[in-house]
Each structure stands twice: as structure tokens, then as C-alpha cells.
Amino acid sequence: MDWFFKFICSKQMVPQSLRDACAYPDSLFALPQDDLLRMVYQEFTNDLDRLKRAYSIRSCQQTSFTTQSPSYILYQADYDEVNRTLVGFLALRWIHLGEYENFVGSQPPNVRLNREPFEWIREFYSKVIVDADALYTLITSIVINDLGKDPQLASDYQNITGVDIADLNHDAILLKAFTVGLVQSLEKLPVHYKDDLVRGIELGATFNFGQLAQAENVPACLSGLLSMKDTPRSFNFRFMEQLLDISGAAGHMDCTCAKKLIQPIFDSYRNVYDACQSVIAGTSNLREGYDLILSRRAQFLHEKGFPLLHVNDLHHRALVRLLCMGNVTTRDKADMFKDTWDSLETSVRDKLEYALNLDGVSGRPAVQATYMPAFLSQIGDKESLTCAWRYLARLMTLEESIDLSVLVIERSMLSVMKQYVETGKFDKDPTVLESIDVPEGVVALTTAID
Known part of the structure; x- marks a missing residue:
């Protein structure tokens, strides 16, 4: 001492x-x-x-x-x-x-x-x-x-x-x-x-x-x-x-x-800080504050040569959310995301477009796919991304009847990350996701927060 x-x-x-x-x-x-x-x-x-x-x-890489x-x-x-x-x-x-x-x-x-x-x-x-x-x-x-x-x-x-x-x-x-x-x-x-x-x-x-x-x-x-x-x-x-x-x-x-x-x-x-301040000050509603994040990512990628996406277009907005979730900051990766999006089966893309545009309101709850960004950010090829998005479409689809007080359902990718990403199983065979059930949902937000 x-x-x-x-x-x-x-x-x-x-x-x-x-x-x-x-x-x-x-x-x-x-x-x-x-x-x-x-x-x-x-x-x-x-x-x-x-x-x-x-x-x-x-990640599957060892730390030394x-x-x-x-x-x-x-x-x-x-x-x-x-x-x-x-x-x-x-x-x-x-x-x-x-x-x-x-x-x-x-x-x-x-x-x-x-x-x-x-x-x-x-x-x-x-x-x-x-x-x-x-x-x-x-x-x-x-x-x-x-x-x-x-x-x-x-x-x-x-x-x-x-x-x-x-x-x-x-x-x-x-x-x-x-x-x-x-x-x-x-x-x-x-x-x-x-x-x-x-x-x-x-x-x-x-x-x-x-x-x-x-x-x-x-x-x-x-x-x-x-x-x-x-x-x-x-x-x-x-x-x-x-x-x-x-x-x-x-x-x-x-x-x-x-x-x-x-x-x-x-x-x-910094974008999050600005979005939060606008909501706190009352100059933006919740959707407008959220969309500030999306529009700035779209502009950032546009300045790198990627086509400008508009968040008031639901098709574009869904893709921008995926670009954010994948932490996409380069033109090459943005192009790969767009090519994958355009080549998705129509049924899968439609499900994703609908789910990714839900705000979380009474009668139409949204699903939050926790740890999905950690998953998507590690993907570097179109085949793996396609499999991941097919799984995401299933994960974000709510089949069951939901209480009207429920606004957000959280489904965590943690177990999938540990069992299939950390072990390298997903890298070896991305289609392994097709045989995996989606995780159980947990109510994350209701109209009466306790």
C-alpha cells in the first residue's frame, strides 16, 4: 500500500x-x-x-x-x-x-x-x-x-x-x-x-x-x-x-x-443524443425522434455513394432499419444488404417490411429482436444474411393473440448467439437456422409501465 x-x-x-x-x-x-x-x-x-x-x-475467435x-x-x-x-x-x-x-x-x-x-x-x-x-x-x-x-x-x-x-x-x-x-x-x-x-x-x-x-x-x-x-x-x-x-x-x-x-x-x-433531446423537448414525437436515427444513417451511406433511402417510404425504411441493425458503414456492405433484400422471397420481405415498420401501439405490438444487431454485424456474405433475415422474419411475426395493453414484445437472440454463432455452427451452415424455433417472447412495454 x-x-x-x-x-x-x-x-x-x-x-x-x-x-x-x-x-x-x-x-x-x-x-x-x-x-x-x-x-x-x-x-x-x-x-x-x-x-x-x-x-x-x-465471437468464435479466441481472446489472447x-x-x-x-x-x-x-x-x-x-x-x-x-x-x-x-x-x-x-x-x-x-x-x-x-x-x-x-x-x-x-x-x-x-x-x-x-x-x-x-x-x-x-x-x-x-x-x-x-x-x-x-x-x-x-x-x-x-x-x-x-x-x-x-x-x-x-x-x-x-x-x-x-x-x-x-x-x-x-x-x-x-x-x-x-x-x-x-x-x-x-x-x-x-x-x-x-x-x-x-x-x-x-x-x-x-x-x-x-x-x-x-x-x-x-x-x-x-x-x-x-x-x-x-x-x-x-x-x-x-x-x-x-x-x-x-x-x-x-x-x-x-x-x-x-x-x-x-x-x-x-x-x-451523437445522433441518439440529438434524437433524445428532441423528444424530451417535445419538438419531435416518438416516431420522428426514432426516424432521425434512420434518416441520418441513410444520408451517411448516401454520402459514400449508396442510393439515398427515404424513411417516409415503408419499403426503404425497413431496409434502413436493417442497415442500422447490421451496423453498416461502408458502401460495399450496404450494397450486399440491398442485393440480399431485393432477392428475398416476396413473402419473407413482406413480413419483414410490415414488422420493421411497427411502432408499438395498442392492438399492434412490435417485436424487439434483442441481440440481433450483434448477430447481423458479424455476417459478411449474402447467403448467411439471407438465412438470418428469414429467421428474423419468423422471429418478428406474432401469431398469437396479444393483450391490448402490450406495446412491445422482446425476443432475445442470446441463446442462438451462444449455441450457433459462438460455436461456429452458423458459419459452417447458415441454413441451420431453418430448424431452430424462435425464442419465447417477453412483454417489454405496456401502456401502464410498472
Whole structure:
């Protein structure tokens, strides 16, 4: 603990915890990385231990770290979600210190985040972090964000309430767990900052910034933004945390930088920020806010030579959603998506066009295909994409009668990703999807959100 003694002496203070050290952020973030991570672990031991059990999505490629990962430093073993979370925290350190080169690190040169957006993030961070409690609150938000991925959290909730919530998305599980006192770290926060995070968690249970960036969710999911009108600080905390979440998203593969927050992804999140602000301000309705994401992707690809698609045309709009879901940023891949779309069987294309244009209203609920973007973004050939879209058409079709209060049904691709993508079975034979049943649906949003 020599570093801690030097830290104390250098500031003539006696901080007993990370929370105390947040009053001196320059000194805090100047600590050696290993010591800084251990300080976080001391503060959030139970939360990080939960993340050891959390599920994650991997490609079939094996990860080989060239340096010790954050979880290895703490546990002498690699845990994906611990690494993702702590790389998100390290991204906060790089932002605070203005370490642009460390932040972009090994990002591919052709899509590397430019310095101007990095400075935009730093300016936004400075607006959010106005005092020591705000910094501690943001760090808390980073650490607890993915606790719902720990299956034990849903089990603990069921033990207390008798209610099984295991099929809910991880944000909704986190919210439920908080209501019965299972997220103890929130209780350490000042009341006003705790309220900010809870409002953000409530928003996250039905609305995810990344899902909007990828057009994975539907317009009805933006309804939670309406509650943010009078609480801008709550929204800012949530948005900042989400930028850090995407910064650490590849932390289980590369823990040396903010690998995933490349320029195209940042542009997507800026578009999300603008869309959210327009809905919160009341200058756009839910559909208009959502379509801002689609129209900007269409314009982005048009500037690369791809034909301009118009979101007021339902045929075009469906294709733009697929381009967003596939994270398509190049002309070649956009052409492949369009060729595949044009060559789909009419019955499949019609089903997709109808489903992809549903907003989520009473009597006509929409299906949210969770983790479908993670699936589509890994596909690089027309045959595989055709099989994926045939499966998506089945997944997004609702045959059963639905209660009129239901607006959004969520069907998760997680099990398909784990059983067929991570194992390489899909790559070997894309038609394997034809024999797979679609996952069960879970009600994600109703007219009366509880």
C-alpha cells in the first residue's frame, strides 16, 4: 500500500475509500492503473464479484491478452463482464486526464475516433461531474450497469418475492432487484444523486441508447424519455454512463483502450443524443425522434455513394432499419444488404417490411429482436444474411393473440448467439437456422409501465 501512503501525504489528507478520493480526481486518476483498479474493487467488491457470473457475447475467435486484464489483476482469472466494466472505468480515467492516444489505442486507423469528438466527450463529462459526489455516482453507475446479467441476481429476487424475472432484459432485472434492496451500492449515494441513477435505471428498463443507435428497439421504447423533461441531470448521467459502457464493450478482447467507441459508433450515439433531446423537448414525437436515427444513417451511406433511402417510404425504411441493425458503414456492405433484400422471397420481405415498420401501439405490438444487431454485424456474405433475415422474419411475426395493453414484445437472440454463432455452427451452415424455433417472447412495454 505504498502508493496509498504517498497519495495521502501528497494531499495532506486521509481518504479512507474511493468515495473520499473522488474529492481529488486529478490525484485519483493519476494513480498507477493496478492500484486504481484495486481501489475500485475495495469499494465495489460485491458488485464486481457478481459480474464474474455475468453472461457475455463472444465471437468464435479466441481472446489472447497481451497484458494482464483488469479482472486478472483482481482475481488472477479473466471474466468478460468484469473486464468490460472496468475498461469502461479506465475510459473515464483517460477522459478525465485528456489521454486521447490511450483512449483510441488500437482502434483501426480508418475508423479511429477523431480528437474533436473526444473533446466533445470531455466537455460533456465536465458538465456532469460538478463535485466529488457526482464523480462517485458516475463510477457507481458504471459498476452496477450490467449487474442484471448475473443470473444469481434474478434468483435472489425470486427468493425474496417468489416472482421469476429471469426472462426480463438485464436492465429490467436490475430495476426489479433495486426495489427489494439487492443493489446496496445505490444506498451509499446522496439522496438526490441516488434518485438520478434510479430514474436512469427506470429509463433503461424500457429504453437503451445502444439499441436506438442500432434501430434494434422501436419508437414506443422512447416513451420513457418523456419522464426526463424536468430531470436533465438524470439523463446526462445515463448518457455519460452509456458512452463509457460502449467504450468498455470490447474489454473482454482488448483491455488497452476504448476499442469500440470508434468514429462511426460515436456518430451514432451523437445522433441518439440529438434524437433524445428532441423528444424530451417535445419538438419531435416518438416516431420522428426514432426516424432521425434512420434518416441520418441513410444520408451517411448516401454520402459514400449508396442510393439515398427515404424513411417516409415503408419499403426503404425497413431496409434502413436493417442497415442500422447490421451496423453498416461502408458502401460495399450496404450494397450486399440491398442485393440480399431485393432477392428475398416476396413473402419473407413482406413480413419483414410490415414488422420493421411497427411502432408499438395498442392492438399492434412490435417485436424487439434483442441481440440481433450483434448477430447481423458479424455476417459478411449474402447467403448467411439471407438465412438470418428469414429467421428474423419468423422471429418478428406474432401469431398469437396479444393483450391490448402490450406495446412491445422482446425476443432475445442470446441463446442462438451462444449455441450457433459462438460455436461456429452458423458459419459452417447458415441454413441451420431453418430448424431452430424462435425464442419465447417477453412483454417489454405496456401502456401502464410498472
